[in-house]
Amino acid sequence: MGETITKNGQEFEVVWKKPNLQPKDMHYCPGCAHGTLEKLIQEVIDEKGIQDQIIGVAPVGCAVFAYDYINCDMQEAAHGRACALATGISRVLPNHAVFTIQGDGDLASIGLAETLHACNRGENIVIFFYNNAIYGMTGGQMAPTTLPGQVTSSSPDGRNCKLSGMPLKVADIVKEFDGTCYVTRQAANNAVNVRKLKKAVEKAIDNSLNKRGTSFVELVGNCPSGWKLTPVDSYKWWEENMMKFYPLGDIKTEGGIK
Amino acid sequence: MAEKYLMKGNEALAEAAIRAGIDGYFGYPITPQSEVLEYFSKWLPRKGIAYVQAESEVSAINMVYGAGGCGKRIMTTTSSPGFSLMQEGVSYIACAQIPCVLVNVQRGGPGLGTIQPSQGDYFQAVKGGGHGDYRLIVLTPNSVQEQADMVYKAFDLSEKYLNPVLILSDGALGQMMEAVEFKEDYVKPAFDPTAWATVGGVAKRGKPVQLTSLFIEPERMEAKNFELQAKYKKIEENEVDYELYHMDDAELGFIAYGLSSRIAKKAVDLAREKGLKVGLIRPKTVWPFPTKIIKEYSKKVKAYLSIEMSVGQMIEDVKLAVECKIPVEHYGKTGGIVLSTDEIIAKAKKMLGK
Numbered sequence: 036m037g038e039t040i041t042k043n044g045q046e047f048e049v050v051w052k053k054p055n056l057q058p059k060d061m062h063y064c065p066g067c068a069h070g071t072l073e074k075l076i077q078e079v080i081d082e083k084g085i086q087d088q089i090i091g092v093a094p095v096g097c098a099v100f101a102y103d104y105i106n107c108d109m110q111e112a113a114h115g116r117a118c119a120l121a122t123g124i125s126r127v128l129p130n131h132a133v134f135t136i137q138g139d140g141d142l143a144s145i146g147l148a149e150t151l152h153a154c155n156r157g158e159n160i161v162i163f164f165y166n167n168a169i170y171g172m173t174g175g176q177m178a179p180t181t182l183p184g185q186v187t188s189s190s191p192d193g194r195n196c197k198l199s200g201m202p203l204k205v206a207d208i209v210k211e212f213d214g215t216c217y218v219t220r221q222a223a224n225n226a227v228n229v230r231k232l233k234k235a236v237e238k239a240i241d242n243s244l245n246k247r248g249t250s251f252v253e254l255v256g257n258c259p260s261g262w263k264l265t266p267v268d269s270y271k272w273w274e275e276n277m278m279k280f281y282p283l284g285d286i287k288t289e290g291g292i293k
Numbered sequence: 294m295a296e297k298y299l300m301k302g303n304e305a306l307a308e309a310a311i312r313a314g315i316d317g318y319f320g321y322p323i324t325p326q327s328e329v330l331e332y333f334s335k336w337l338p339r340k341g342i343a344y345v346q347a348e349s350e351v352s353a354i355n356m357v358y359g360a361g362g363c364g365k366r367i368m369t370t371t372s373s374p375g376f377s378l379m380q381e382g383v384s385y386i387a388c389a390q391i392p393c394v395l396v397n398v399q400r401g402g403p404g405l406g407t408i409q410p411s412q413g414d415y416f417q418a419v420k421g422g423g424h425g426d427y428r429l430i431v432l433t434p435n436s437v438q439e440q441a442d443m444v445y446k447a448f449d450l451s452e453k454y455l456n457p458v459l460i461l462s463d464g465a466l467g468q469m470m471e472a473v474e475f476k477e478d479y480v481k482p483a484f485d486p487t488a489w490a491t492v493g494g495v496a497k498r499g500k501p502v503q504l505t506s507l508f509i510e511p512e513r514m515e516a517k518n519f520e521l522q523a524k525y526k527k528i529e530e531n532e533v534d535y536e537l538y539h540m541d542d543a544e545l546g547f548i549a550y551g552l553s554s555r556i557a558k559k560a561v562d563l564a565r566e567k568g569l570k571v572g573l574i575r576p577k578t579v580w581p582f583p584t585k586i587i588k589e590y591s592k593k594v595k596a597y598l599s600i601e602m603s604v605g606q607m608i609e610d611v612k613l614a615v616e617c618k619i620p621v622e623h624y625g626k627t628g629g630i631v632l633s634t635d636e637i638i639a640k641a642k643k644m645l646g647k
């Protein structure tokens with residue numbers, strides 16, 4: 036039996052505790068999985084007791100206010116620069132875990148150079164990549180990860196791959212680098228996948244603490260507002276389209292520059 | 294007496310940073326600055342100090358943000374086109390109030406320009422460069438000795454005010470070799486960044502640090518601007534630095550900083566041999582600008598000659614200082630061409646009607 040609490044003279048076993056997030060309501064849209072990722076990161080911080088051994092970097096994008104929720108010291112990066120900030124932090128605080136949370140516009144478009152080079156150098160950081168195939172915060176424009184034919188506010192006739200290229204599969208690129216020690220694609224559309232995602236978060240943060248190299252955790256996510264779908268319909272589209280194009284599972288579980 | 298070394302300005306700057314207790318350097322090669330990066334690439338890893346040759350100047354300045362945000366002594370160095378690339382990060386760093394030292398070993402521009410020395414980045418250095426209402430403290434060395442001395446000062450000022458400090462150098466100062474001594478009595482001022490830096494200090498301070506430049510509510514953004522302006526006012530009141538040379542009886546005042554001030558000083562000596570009463574006010578900080586002393590001497594001299602290796606940028610601040618009370622003229626060279634004392638003296642003669 037683990038931790039117990041006493042209420043009204045009766046002893047109860049603690050089976051679940053609310054994560055120690057900051058007392059602020061999240062701004063995410065109904066049905067969006069961003070909040071799930073941030074809660075899971077907080078759960079892992081709480082369970083490992085590493086609030087002061089971890090530093091986070093928030094991006095420009097929907098997770099811009101992640102520092103209002105996750106309860107550890109955090110920095111706010113310029114658009115795309117999160118991996119450069121994380122590099123700077125990790126190099127001067129080598130015994131701390133360092134993580135970024137970035138969307139697909141931030142990471143795969145404007146910040147691709149910073150991302151690839153951090154992975155190639157094998158920085159001891161975790162990159163949480165929320166890939167929902169769209170620019171969420173700016174109102175649903177096409178991203179480098181937007182699916183072929185997908186309608187967005189800046190691809191009204193559907194993504195034309197002749198004009199815009201094929202969607203960028205960043206996890207498949209970074210797996211090739213010796214610097215990455217863990218590359219995985221997860222989702223958060225049901226309880227089973229949330230549990231798997233949490234395992235991935237745990238493993239990645241553990242890698243950062245133990246200086247094993249770069250962990251790249253892609254959360255294949257949804258964006259009900261950007262996709263112009265109800266939360267329920269967005270789950271259907273998520274499962275039928277996103278997970279087909281970006282198949283879930285571990286891509287690489289060992290690596291790092293020896 | 295400290296030991297004397299014969300060093301390039303770029304090397305002296307790097308060595309001084311090591312002696313000042315640098316905790317990390319992030320940079321990208323660019324001529325005429327690369328010796329700084331090369332010097333650090335040799336010595337920092339051997340001393341176990343953080344060093345990264347970044348993938349671009351854009352990344353380098355953001356690594357500075359990250360590491361400086363942990364309350365460490367961090368530096369980056371670059372040259373003009375590279376400093377342009379860094380401007381986004383500089384604006385974020387200024388707003389988030391992260392102490393760090395930046396160095397621009399200026400070369401001629403605009404565009405890809407030339408690799409020869411220039412002072413064409415004055416506006417960029419003192420008027421903003423990046424977006425928004427912010428200021429850098431800008432120090433202007435004019436010798437290899439000062440390339441070293443100003444590094445200690447830059448780190449100290451950046452920590453005192455939680456503000457980025459720019460050392461505005463140029464390709465000649467970076468490349469030339471002179472004798473240099475390093476301070477033996479330097480003591481790093483006490484500095485505890487726990488209150489604002491991401492050091493993992495939640496337990497100690499009772500709340501997490503949010504190192505950000507995002508204040509989406511207009512009132513909070515304005516309050517941040519007021520906070521910054523109050524700090525800048527304090528810097529203007531306390532940190533103006535300049536040198537006066539033969540200004541007591543001068544009828545014509547030269548105003549020049551950095552490499553130009555060395556040439557202007559020589560021109561003062563040569564002009565005085567010819568009986569011309571000229572002097573020099575040399576700003577050692579161009580922001581804050583020595584407005585007061587320039588205004589004061591405007592009551593004594595007949596005119597000012599602003600001497601710069603540009604088409605005339607600092608002259609605007611000189612004009613603001615004299616409030617149209619006396620004539621202010623410009624002498625300058627661009628394209629990497631260094632100033633000539635003969636031309637300065639010819640100009641001085643003309644201005645004095647001789």
